[in-house]
Amino acid sequence: MIAMALLKRLTTTAGTLAGVAVVVFVLLRIVPGDPVAMMISPGASASDIAVLRAHYGLDGSLLSQFGLWLQSIFHGDLGVSISLRRNVLEVLLERLPATLELCIAALEFAVLFGGTVAVVGTIWRNSWVGELIDAVNGLLLAVPDFVWALAFALFFGVLWPVLPLSGRLDPSAGSGMVTPFFWAESLLRLRFDVFADLSRHLVMPVLALSLPLAAVIARVLKDALIEAMAQDYVLLAQLKGMSRLRLVLQEALSNAIGPTLALTGVQFTFLVGGTVITERIFAYPGIGNMAIDAVINRDLPLIQGLVLVFAVIFIAVNMLVDLLQLVFNPRLRHG
Amino acid sequence: MADTLVKATGIEVVYGARRRFGRSTAGGNKVLHGIDIHIDRHETVGIVGESGSGKSTLGRALLGLTKVTKGSINFDGVDITRLTESRIIPLRRRMQMIFQDPMSSLNPRHSIRRILTEPLLFHGVATDKGDAERRVRRFFDRIALPSSCLDRAPHELSGGQRQRIGIARAALLEPDFVLADEIVSGLDASTQAQTLNLLKGLTREMGLAMAFISHDLSVIRSVCDRVYVMRYGSIVEHGRCDDIFTSPRDLYTQLLIDAIPLPRIDPGWLNRGRIDDATAVAATI
Amino acid sequence: MDEAVSLAPPTKAVQSHSPRWRRQLKVLMSEPKVAGAGGFILLLALVALLAPLISPHDPLDQDLMLSALPPAGFDGAERGHLLGTDNLGRDVLSRLIFGTRITLIVAVVAAGLAALIGTTLGLLAGWYRGLVDGSISRLVEIWMSFPPVLLSILLVAVIGSGVTSVIAAIAIIDWTRFCRVIRAETMAQAQQDYVLAARAVGYPRLYILLREILPNIMPVLLALVSLEMGIAVIVEGILSFVGLSVSSDTPTWGGMIAEGRQYIHQTWWVLAAPLAALFATVLCFNQLGEGLRRALDPVLRR
């Protein structure tokens, strides 16, 4: 039964990927003006333009261009970035880990913080604690990552300057990191000085990205928990002498996670999308920050590469959510 | 059989069949297995069965609201099984439906006036708004509802009032045939009796034919002339109520009748008819 | 098994006799969130409309003599400039007031367009199911595989900056939010008995969608529109922050935030003022949405 569900999910994912490829290809080709003109740096000679046109097969029909383009992507050849003069794939792989570390840290914090708030809000739902949580959560839901980032920059960066305002690592700390996964590597190699400095740089961007997700998780999980708590099986468990905390965690949580997962998945993709602006505000060297420069400089190959990377991440997240749904919802498994 | 109003022959309904280019392939579960049923004019026919017997699906199939995968349905001489939507509309007026849950069967955002008058204007039963309003008010007196209800929304009325609005909506269109799908299960004995008496009165006055679906044999006995007993999508027995209830032929019907607890002391009832639990278990997992 | 049945006669007493719409309006206003948030947004609209009259200074004229003045209450503040001036000597409060115009225009128009496209497709997908639903859902899935912010930046860069392209970008990207929610709500409503009853009466399919189902979608739709207006304000802020929104001389909150971010150490208030305004506006649209959802849903309210 699970295999069939997996197969069905893979086919839809393939369909989506194909669709994304078509949209990216078309989006960058309908650009007014000659695509090459968009790509060449000023002062390039006529022969350079010809080479570029040939490279992208722009003289062939649209379909053959698309075929050529797809082929090159499968071989990992995302072209050369115009503004950075480097292979797009190489640049992406170099800066992606920074963004991944940021997103995963934000996800962990959001799940922990949002989950705790939901459980506490459920246990004391009939008291002022419950009402307070609802009110504060209502406000949190309204504040996007963009506003959080700027508010933190203002507060921690200027009024009470405790945290570094930009960058990922102080040059003085002398990283000596080998892999691009600084945070993980510094922990593994017990370089706590580097780890501490990295963390100080991460606090504000992580908080800015995770608070909106935490607010969604808190609200959705709490509603699902309260609905589960009203069921008879929780009443029976209570009569068996279970404590309130155990009632929530053992009886209600297992059934509340299913519905929460779907929404958390969607919201997490917004979080990943949010790195574009949050990294920009904190000058954090991830792929998000680079995306804005790519757009401003009309660096089409780099833009193409970035959009594809983001799309792959989003599709992977959605697939992961669907698989987790199977784990948490026995009814789906048995069909 | 001139006076047969509704006739269904060999009906099969399969839910969840994956349709490839119009042809429904294997898969999906068959809910009705070749049903033959007929209802004559001015006759009240009961359809009884436990949950999962397919009685509701059969009811909706009779009205052409559920697609039938095999067999045909005939309404007053017209084969409505594969009629296109536009061609079935004139017939719709003559076959109406009353629902079990009065809360969800009335549009929460429409006023009662709109719910009752719009169908009359749509089918031309009423010539204009004023005529429609007069008909509704006259009918309200008949079913003891205050005409001030007209300006209310459904959630502002009691359960009993909403149920009578549901009956009014069907009856006002002066249909020939009404389907009542579990309209009293979940009501108290008193309100149940009031609702059933109202319905019996209306069917007699308006000469309606009615298909009355219920899981409660006692209700069926006091409302219907004939009854069809259903189990797992098939009809196990049918006949006049007096015959079926006094001398049921099919084992399942006997089991069903004997399982009804009567409000009288009957020491032997509890242990009578011990069907082997294995069959019960096998049948239900 | 509800226990609390009053001694009232069997049929529920019928309440007052005022027409339905006035009662619905009274109910709307009784919801604190709707009254409060709605009030603030109306105020904002007034400020946008009367900007030239109420703004203390011309938002564009620079006065280098009065540059970088802190807001009132801090030492060195000038009486005429309540919220101080930026490093070019322009009055922050005036720019904020004029910035309201762009913000509201983008919010209302972009959210309206996104709602129009998304709701139409959502209704069709949720009601007609089958191929229609399949293709629309696939399109939504593909569209949601792109990060909205990056896509909007890309679109504006491609179409060219300016208010219309910002509005177009937001609408083109955020219609999926409406489509997803309205499709789910339509499918939920379609399962209710009142839809089957409408089919039994004989109304044609499209008639049922528009006259029976759509009114029941309204609470969700209205709440979503106000939420979307809040999101549109944010996206406009981001786009002008990145320098892609309106031409630089028309003041926008996002533009002010971008300048504020650059000189954050010298003139922090140039960042704080528009940020506070942005937050208050988004918060109000958000609370208005929640208030509407609770006020308009009869079941929730009872």
Place this chain on the structure above:
Amino acid sequence: MTNSILSISDLSARSELDHRLILRGVSIGVAPGETMGLVGESGAGKSTIAKALLGILPRTVRITSGRIVFDGRDLRNLPERELNQIFGDQIALIPQDPLTALNPGRRIEGQLTDGLRLRRNLPWRQARLRALELLDEVQIRDPERVMRAFPHELSGGMRQRILIAAAFALEPKLIIADEPTTALDVTVQKQVLRLMRHLQASHHTAIVFVTHDIGVVAQICDRVTLLFEGRVVESGTTAEILAAPKQPYTKALIAAGPRYDRPETGLQPVPDSVINMLRADIIASDGRSSNG
């Protein structure tokens, strides 16, 4: 009621929401091993009594007067710690809807053994064995498979048997059966009623059977208490109540339900005159008690 296991005297309760009386001086006695039927139309207060006996009254309902003596002890002035030893242990519940009374996300085994492990701190292995015995006792064919199954894989009748097994697991002195067969098909209902009667005999547990179906009461209850809007209208052995009801409301309620064996007699709604008489009496007594 000399040797009663449960004796409720003059119990009254009020709703905090609209300050109306839900129970008006209810007195009920139940002997050990006896089945007492609580009958009445919806809104009669039977479910409130059941919840009071399990200590799960909603926050908005407050008991204003009366005593509930269970096994010789007045529940209304016992410390919280002692009450927790009674509710769910010596007084158990058989719920109404088997669809929502079993946790869809957990296998049956955990839900059967929790009570044994928490209340009797039986080790895991012993609790599992006891659970298998219980499933056998409720005539479930393949206990091992059912233990591993999830609720959605089992029929309604099967799930109700499991809930009954769970109720009898801790050998309670009193079981509250809150409309236990209302959600079941009539053939399954009969099997479940037969099972409950059989288990009651072997465990000699008292049962308070809450229902609105007089037919079920006639077949399963030794004694009956008929309620109308929070007041006891009539009480006695099932035979007395059915054969010679003294109150007009009792007679009318028995006649209201349709009967397949006498189709012409059924379908007589309780006459308004009877209802108004009862209500007048209630308002009079409310007047006395509120200023008394």
